[in-house]
Amino acid sequence: MKQRCVKPRFWVVLVGTLGLAVGCGKAPSPRFDSNLMVMDKYDISFEQQQDIANALAALFGTPDDPYVPKESGLDKDKIKLAAGPTKSDKAGVHTGLYREHCAHCHGISGNGMGPTAAFLKPYPRDYREGWFKFKSTERAEMPTNADLERILRHGIPGTSMPAFEVALVQPEIEALVEYVKYLSLRGMVEIELARQTSEELGEGERLPTTAEFLVEGVLKPQAEKWSSAETKLMPVAAPPADFGSPASIAAGKSLFYDVNKANCLKCHGTTALGDGVLNDYDQWNKDVAEFRTKADATLASLTEQRGKAEEDFATAVEALGADSALSEEERKQQRETLEKDKAATLKKLGEKERMLPTAMAYTLVPRYIEPRNLRMGVYRGGRRPLDVYYRIHSGINGTPMPAIANLVADSELPADLSEEEKAQRRQSLQTQRMWNIVDYVLSLPYEPGGELGADISMLGRERN
Amino acid sequence: MTAPPLDHSCSPWPHRLAVLLCCATFPLLWVGGLVTTYDAGMAVPDWPNTYGYNLFLYPLETWVGGPFDLFVEHGHRLLGAAVGVLAIGFCVTTLATRCPAWWRWAAAGALLLVIVQGLMGGLRVLFDARALAQFHGCFGPLFFGACVALAAVTSTGWRSWPVQEAKGAGGLRRLALFTAVLAYVQIVLGSELRHVRTDAGPRWFQTFVLFHLLVAAALVVHVALLSARVWRGGFRSSKLTRPVTLVAVLLFAQLCLGGATWVTNYGWPDWFKDFFPAASYVVQAKGWMQANLTTAHMALGSLIWGLALLVALRAGRLYQPRATHSVQPTRALGAAA
DSSP, X not given: OHHHHHHHHHHHHHHHHHHHHHHHHSOOOOOOOOXXXXXXXXXXXXXXXXXXXXXXXXXXXXXXXXXXXXXXXXXXXXXXXXXXXXXEOTTOOEEOHHHHHTHHHHOTTSSXXXXXXXXXXXXXXXXXXXXXXXXXXXXXXXXXXXXXXXXXXXXXXXXXXXXXXXXXXXXXXXXXXXXXXXXXXXXXXXXXXXXXXHHHSOTTOOOOOOHIIIIIIIIHHHHHHHHTGGGOBOOOOOOOTTTTSHHHHHHHHHHHTOTTTTOTXXXXXXXXXXXXXXXXXXXXXXXXXXHHHHHHHHHHTHHHHXXXXXXXXXXXXXXXXXXXXXXXXXXXXXXXXXXHHHHHHHHHHHHHHHHHHHHHHXXXXXXXXXXXXXXXXXXXXXXXXXXXXXXXXXXXXXXXXXXXXXXXXXXXXXXXXXXXXXXXXXXXXXXXXXXXXXXXXXXXXXXXXSTTSSOGGGTTOOOO | OOOOOOOOOOOSHHHHHXXXXXXXXXXXXXXXXXXXXXTOTTSSOSSSSBTXXXXXXXXXXXXXXXXXXXXXXXXXXXXXXXXXXXXXXXXXXXXXXXXXXXXXXXXXXXXXXXXHHHHHHHHHHHTTOHHHHHHHHHHHHHHHHHHHHHHHHTSHHHHHSOOEEETTHHHHHHHHHHHHHHHHHHHHHHHHHHSOOTTSOHHHHHHXXXXXXXXXXXXXXXXXXXXXXXXXXXXXXXXXXXXXXXXHHHHHHHHHHHHHHHHHHHOOOGGGTTSTTTTTOOOBTTOHHHXXXXXXXXXXXXXXXXXXXXXXXXXXXXXXXXXXXXXXXXXXHHHHO
């Protein structure tokens, strides 16, 4: 008798538990996070933030259901392959590639805040500003498809950015490159919308929602940066005939250590072990550091600022009462304006109080960037002489590593040349000298004292 | 007429099947780990069918010759079905042969566990519920533990070993049990690292890594204490020394695998980057090393848990605390008065 009662209850419990597990197991679809640091930087109110989020949703869709206007220049089919939850079919075609391979580091929104991010050094890239390091285009420009493909295929040695040549086939790599561009463009548009909201909208004015404004005014100029990347390549002249010769290396060496010329020793150190400047941030970490300092200060002074708003209001009201030139009507009107202003200030402070802790939680502890130890012979952007040439020519975007300075003094050019000839001569000398530096940099690991050279005692030397 | 001598022994078959069940479940766990490693959970969109075919009728050449993800996922299903069949076989043998009645209940319990596990795997696919995948992943080792327990208690030795009263037996039992529980908790923590939601944000993962490391340290301490207790504390029965030594060796291997898993997934920690080969190391996504070391780390975790459970069970079976206060009236007696 008793057993009969237990059994159905048991099955109910079992099925109920499984149902519950499915219910809990089916997590809500991931969403794009708003760029709170930028919202704070431009003092965007909650209402305006919602406007921006709406505009972004209209332009780019959601992580599960992405959308790209044709003006973005992006390929919708490729994006669809990379977006959404991970699946594969009988033919082995994978969708949801980004979530399978990248999101745990770079984050669903491409903000470099994936779950694993806090442990990785350097932190995974935040794509949203459109700053990329290793490319063949000029410093401030976007990378080409080929640049991004190379990074995906070969990874970045010495960092946790993996090589995907084994894991992915060509169409998948292309899809992911397109998706990186999609996330980056979305981030750039978000920043631009915030900037325009702050700088170009009047008091109380809402963000226009017309296609003309969003697509023509905001999206297109940003998309242009990506679609024109192929035309912004760094000029490269072939290496000089003596490339690789001891003379070329020696010439490179003297430039490298010359504070008035290349001044590489400033950061990479007199030893080239990367021990020059050790307390500089890259651009991403600098932004975070500044944001954190400012947010801390704002949060600490909230009570004070609220008190001040009340105080200012009281003083103004008092002054109003004392002003005998005003009629009763005018006085009332002005008082109302004062009240409105006070309420607006308090509302803004309240919003900061709510937003800043979340925004802070969405940043990682800022860390200094270390100039590379050039005696290791490890080149994250690629080890071909051409790659090193790119790095030296344009520096490394987003990091302190600067584009090459002028290496040719005016006095080195014959005075009897025309301006045009002078410019030409200067250009060819500059290029030649950059190749000399490349030569020297590539020889550093093999120099006595280099990690790959004869002097073994230098291996694993401490930095200080 | 004299009756034939009474035979109290049980059939050896339940035990053989239980051992077989362990031997089949461990590879099943491994392949299940591969499914997660290759993110192949959704390589077959339907369930219980495979692309419309009955599980067992899916054409061999499209399975073996198909995409790797499908190969792994369908293989996992087939192996799972095989384990299910073995569990049924185990049930049947306990019913058909002479053995204690509670074995039948235990066998039915094990069968129920496989069914639940299979259902969870299926629902995970039907609803693409990733958290359920994690639950399924944690339940697998639990079933493996159940198989190990069944194999342990159905052995001939289990019925014939004498119980020894020994000083400190209570401590030994508690220590062994706690070590086994820790080993399982470690599996659950590890599963959170493998199944972390991509939109979880860094703090969550950070916290779980921390706990995974803390429990690893706790396990090292407990396994060391347990080994010391077994080897030097008067419990030096080969039934304990063998599995406990194996646990210690495997734990050491597991620590190495854990480190290797980290490096092959995320690269070397920063402190190594002034040295070769860390400075030039490139993580190979889904490369041979990454995929297999990570999966091995997961599988070895289950093996350690299974063996630790075996140690705990045997410790409980072999040694009893010495009854020191046997002359005092018990509470039950007092209550009866």
